[in-house]
Amino acid sequence: MSAAPDPELFDKIVNLCKRRGFVFPSAEIYGGFRSTYDYGPLGVLMLRNVKNAWWRSMVQLRDDIVGLDAAILSPPAVWEASGHLANFTDPLVDCKNCQERFRLDKLEDPSNCPSCGTKDSFTEARQFNLMFKTHAGPVEGAGHEVFLRPETAQGMFLNFKNVLETSRKKPPFGIAQVGKSFRNEITPGNFVFRTREFEQMEMEFFVPPAESQHWYEYWCQQRYDWYLEHGIPAEQLRLRPHDAAELSHYSSATSDVEFLFPWGFDELEGIAHRGDFDLKAHAEASGARLEFFDQTTNEHYVPHVIEPAAGATRTMMAFLMAAYAEEEVNGEPRTVLRLHHRIAPYQVAVLPLSKKDTLTPVAKEVFQLLAPHFMCDYDETQAIGRRYRRQDEVGTPFCITVDFESLEDRSVTVRDRDTMLQTRVPIANLVAQVHGLLT
Numbered sequence: 125m126s127a128a129p130d131p132e133l134f135d136k137i138v139n140l141c142k143r144r145g146f147v148f149p150s151a152e153i154y155g156g157f158r159s160t161y162d163y164g165p166l167g168v169l170m171l172r173n174v175k176n177a178w179w180r181s182m183v184q185l186r187d188d189i190v191g192l193d194a195a196i197l198s199p200p201a202v203w204e205a206s207g208h209l210a211n212f213t214d215p216l217v218d219c220k221n222c223q224e225r226f227r228l229d230k231l232e233d234p235s236n237c238p239s240c241g242t243k244d245s246f247t248e249a250r251q252f253n254l255m256f257k258t259h260a261g262p263v264e265g266a267g268h269e270v271f272l273r274p275e276t277a278q279g280m281f282l283n284f285k286n287v288l289e290t291s292r293k294k295p296p297f298g299i300a301q302v303g304k305s306f307r308n309e310i311t312p313g314n315f316v317f318r319t320r321e322f323e324q325m326e327m328e329f330f331v332p333p334a335e336s337q338h339w340y341e342y343w344c345q346q347r348y349d350w351y352l353e354h355g356i357p358a359e360q361l362r363l364r365p366h367d368a369a370e371l372s373h374y375s376s377a378t379s380d381v382e383f384l385f386p387w388g389f390d391e392l393e394g395i396a397h398r399g400d401f402d403l404k405a406h407a408e409a410s411g412a413r414l415e416f417f418d419q420t421t422n423e424h425y426v427p428h429v430i431e432p433a434a435g436a437t438r439t440m441m442a443f444l445m446a447a448y449a450e451e452e453v454n455g456e457p458r459t460v461l462r463l464h465h466r467i468a469p470y471q472v473a474v475l476p477l478s479k480k481d482t483l484t485p486v487a488k489e490v491f492q493l494l495a496p497h498f499m500c501d502y503d504e505t506q507a508i509g510r511r512y513r514r515q516d517e518v519g520t521p522f523c524i525t526v527d528f529e530s531l532e533d534r535s536v537t538v539r540d541r542d543t544m545l546q547t548r549v550p551i552a553n554l555v556a557q558v559h560g561l562l563t
């Protein structure tokens with residue numbers, strides 16, 4: 125496979141997402157609301173699978189990471205201490221000719237307006253804070269201000285002590301969280317790549333300071349491998365260390381996992397070595413003792429933090445793009461999403477060969493048998509060939525066909541999305557067989 129992305133891929137994915145019910149523009153019947161999106165029947169399944177696949181790798185399969193679900197609304201003190209009130213800004217410039225606004229650091233040529241083409245038309249850059257502010261309770265104004273979190277990470281620092289005391293973990297250990305974050309982005313765009321409301325998957329890994337470099341390298345490798353394991357081809361993925369100028373003031377090292385989007389390599393996830401910046405800042409501002417007492421050395425210390433921070437919605441888009449293929453089968457075009465089985469919206473589809481009443485009871489029985497174990501679709505409309513194509517286009521790894529023979533031999537046909545090969549399987553063995561295929 126070539127690394128160069130198909131120039132039409134972006135439009136094809138946006139179109140597929142709308143047409144098949146993955147992603148809809150938000151508030152569409154009112155003309156839409158810029159850069160916000162709703163996840164439809166297939167999108168909600170796929171997005172949930174992306175988050176579950178992350179949770180499985182980060183929490184379920186490990187004994188050194190625990191989960192958390194912290195509040196989205198938070199008081200100014202949190203963001204004062206974390207540095208977000210002062211520093212969570214992007215440089216904003218206005219074009220004096222067409223009045224369009226841009227993020228200076230994302231402009232290809234800062235002397236040329238990409239909207240109207242005027243030269244040297246930008247105002248001086250001013251720092252624009254990306255946090256959404258609102259107020260709690262019936263009274264507006266000072267003392268009632270609250271912020272929508274711009275990242276999930278602070279929840280882990282605020283609960284460091286709670287988790288330490290209740291989970292019996294000790295460094296090296298991590299706290300993981302998946303949830304919504306909000307940023308008043310200056311230039312949202314590229315579909316769900318950059319939106320003002322999005323979902324993050326973040327983990328703070330607390331380590332003894334002397335081990336921090338080891339764990340930083342470990343997490344860079346782990347996170348890179350996670351995307352490979354879930355279907356992103358190696359030639360469309362890279363791990364890019366930040367150069368010194370890019371690093372945040374508190375970070376001694378950061379690397380981004382980048383995917384080859386149609387516009388070039390761009391970030392899916394950042395892995396940052398944050399040192400002891402966050403725990404120290406919150407300890408100082410709150411008066412809480414955010415330290416670990418090491419009984420073996422009889423010493424208190426502030427753990428260092430390695431943070432892999434990924435975007436769920438952005439990753440879903442990358443998975444869709446990497447999985448999309450068009451091919452010809454027996455002279456007919458076929459669109460197929462070769463999604464990893466853990467990421468695909470449905471794992472199986474049950475398709476009675478025809479809509480005849482005689483087949484429905486067995487087909488429903490097969491659906492009921494599979495539904496407790498796998499996310500299953502059931503479809504009895506249209507000719508079987510068209511239904512296979514519909515399932516291929518949304519990435520369903522296996523189609524189970526119930527035909528007239530099934531009534532006699534109590535067996536069904538299992539069709540593989542990628543090879544299109546069909547095998548006959550007794551209904552009695554179906555759950556075990558599909559389990560075997562999906563591990």
Ligand code: ATP
Nearest residue numbers: 309317318319322324391392393394433434435438
């Ligand atoms: P960028 O430089 O693109 O603005 P960032 O480096 O500020 O992003 P982080 O703060 O490291 O992003 O957030 C971690 C992850 O959250 C990103 O890698 C991305 O996947 C996701 N993310 C951040 N901002 C957005 C957004 N506006 N829309 C969708 N996903 C986002």
